[in-house]
Amino acid sequence: EIGALSDLETVSTLGHGNGGTVYKVRHKRTSNLYALKLVQIPSSDSESGSLLRSQVGREMDILARTDSPHVVRCHGIFKKDAAGDVALVLEYMDSGSLETLARRTGTLSEDVLASVARQVLLGLNYLHGLKIVHRDIKPSNLLVNGEMEVKISDFGVSKVMVRRLETCASYVGTNAYMSPERFDPETNGGCYDAFAGDIWSLGVTLWELYVGYFPLLPSGQRPDWATLMCAICFGDMPDFPENASPEFNDFLSCCLRKDSNKRSTVSDLLGHPFVARDRDAPREAR
Ligand code: ATP
Ligand code: MG
DSSP states (O other): OOOOOEEEEEEEEEEEEEEEEEEEEEEEOOOOOEEEEEEEOSSSSOOHHHHHHHHHHHHOOOOOOOHOOTTOEEEEEOOOOOOOOEEEEOOOOTTBBHHHHHHSSSOOOOOHHHHHHHHHHHHHHHHHHHTOOOOOOOOGGGEEEETEEEHHHHHHHHOOOOOSSSSSSSSOOTTOOOOOOOGGGGGGTTOTTHHHHHHHHHHHHHHHHHHHSSSSSSSOOOOOHHHHHHIISSSSOOOTTTTTTTHHHHHHHTOOOSSTSSSSHHHHHHHHHHTTTTSSHHHHHH
C-alpha cells in the first residue's frame, strides 16, 4: 500500500533502540500516520555488522509472516540503498510503549494490567502458533494506541523454531526480562521449551508495571549481567506485591516458576481468573 519511501514525510522522532531509530511519518497523499524504523547496517564486514544484518533479516522475515490484531503490523519493507540499510514501515501506535506510559503515570492498575495481560497473551498465542518465539517481551516492546489496544512489536531477536525444544543458548545477549533457563540452560538439564521464556518475560513485565520499578533486583541497583544472572538463576524470588489481589499474585506465580517445565503455557493463562476479569474480554471468556 506504500509505493515508495519518498511518499512519506517525517513528522518527529519517536525513539532510539538497539541499532535503529524510529520516526513518526505521514503518507503525503493519504495523510495516514506510520512509524518508520530505520536500521543502519554498517557496511564493513565487522562482527556487529553481520549480527545486525541477520537480526534485521529475521525481523523482516517474521513481520512479513504475521497478520494479527495483537501484533504491530508492517505496511512495507524497503531496502534503502546498496549499503543494505533497511526501512520498516510499521503501524503507528499513538500512545507509545508501556514503558513510556508507565513513566508518565508511575504505575498501572490491576484492571489495566488484566487487559494488557489478555492482549499480550493473545499475541503470544498467535506467534507461538506460528512457532515464533519473541524472546524480547518487555515494556518498551509492547506498544499502545488511543483505544488502549496493546500490541507486540520488535522482532529483532525473535526466532522461528523448528522444534519446540531449545538445546543450547542459541541467542547471545542478555536482557533483564530473560528467564533462568535462558541465562543458564544447565538449570534445565541443557534443554528447555523455548516458548516458556516469553511467559517469564510477561510476568516480570506485569510485575514491574504494577510496582513501578524492575522487581527482580533491590531497587536502585545497577543491573549488570552477573548480578542479574545470580538473582534470577540462584536467588530467592522477591515477594509478590502485598497489596495485589490473590488472582494477580497467582497469575504472577504461574508465569514466574523458575522451572520452565512447571511454568504455565499461554493457553493455561488465557483461562486464568486474572485475565478473565478483563472488562473488555468477550463474554464467553469471563
Ligand atoms: P530495544 O532496542 O532494546 O528494543 P526499544 O524497544 O526502545 O529498545 P525500538 O524497538 O527500536 O527500541 O523502538 C524505539 C522506541 O520507538 C520504542 O520504545 C517506542 O517508544 C517507539 N516505537 C517503536 N515502534 C513504534 C510504533 N510502531 N509506533 C509508535 N512508537 C514506536
Ligand atoms: Mg524494542
